Amino acid sequence: MSAATLFLIIGPIAMLVGVTMMIAAIRGGVGQNPKSTAMLIAGMMATTFGMLFTAFAIGTAGPATISQGA
Numbered sequence: 001m002s003a004a005t006l007f008l009i010i011g012p013i014a015m016l017v018g019v020t021m022m023i024a025a026i027r028g029g030v031g032q033n034p035k036s037t038a039m040l041i042a043g044m045m046a047t048t049f050g051m052l053f054t055a056f057a058i059g060t061a062g063p064a065t066i067s068q069g070a
Helices: 003-027 034-061
Strands: none
Touching (some): 003 034
């Protein structure tokens, strides 16, 4: 199993977990409860982490668009 395949598996899972954490944090009252605020920040970070992993896996799968010798 290549690294790109692992990134395509881990990335969407991390995005789903992050979005779930953000929804739970918003329902918990962000601003009034420090735990909800921390969950919101962690959810945003997890979602971004998943997006970066997925974008990296998709971006490295295609051909290079810029010639290396230019």
